[in-house]
Amino acid sequence: MLIPPTAIHEFPEDIFTKEQRKNGAVLLHALCAIYMFYALAIVCDDYFVPSLEKISENLQLSEDVAGATFMAAGSSAPELFTSLIGVFITKGDVGVGTIVGSAVFNILVIIGLSGIFAGQTVVLTWWSLFRDSSYYILSVLALIMVIYDDRVFW
CATH class of the missing domain: 1.20.5 (Single alpha-helices involved in coiled-coils or other helix-helix interfaces)
Structure with a gap:
């Protein structure tokens, strides 16, 4: 072995x-x-x-759209480069865990700390939380379905 x-x-x-x-x-x-x-x-x-x-x-x-798109891309840059290092330098399997773990961190910690340090009451509707959580769950399920058999191909 x-x-x-x-x-x-x-x-x-x-x-x-x-x-x-x-x-x-x-x-x-x-x-x-x-x-x-x-x-x-x-x-x-x-x-x-x-x-x-x-x-x-x-x-x-609007500031909301810009924050949701461009700042999200900026906060996701670390896992992109970690995955690139994992794929091209170490030839290891660090990508999936890094991306999913970092996304959970972004969702829970960054948003939570933003709410704590906002300095005012942040009014949210149920729809935005439901929408974002649903799309995240669907994307993780799609990822699981793609990598379930340890083979990824077009």
Whole structure:
């Protein structure tokens, strides 16, 4: 019986040895991560949000529609790139769990925190919750039906 390699061996090797990481090189990883988060915040604040505002103005979209489409695409970008890394770099099976898990996070946590920090009472109708939940359930069921037999083809 052939034992598959563990998932950690699917990623590229680290530039530092284990001994170098023990002696403090892991701090360089942490500093790099902090720098990348800071750079991401600058890019989002200075370029992403203003460009979405211009696109919404030119397309004459309401704030609700723009938020539901463009900001949803922006919040789903992490799972897109995680899936791309999983498919093209590690050749692993991280895509489905990442996408479904991230969608649940987006639905529950982001919307919940937005409601908590809104600073005012947010009036919602039953229809929007029912509509969004129904489409999400249908999309997850369609995904399950497609990948049920571990074969995906056109």
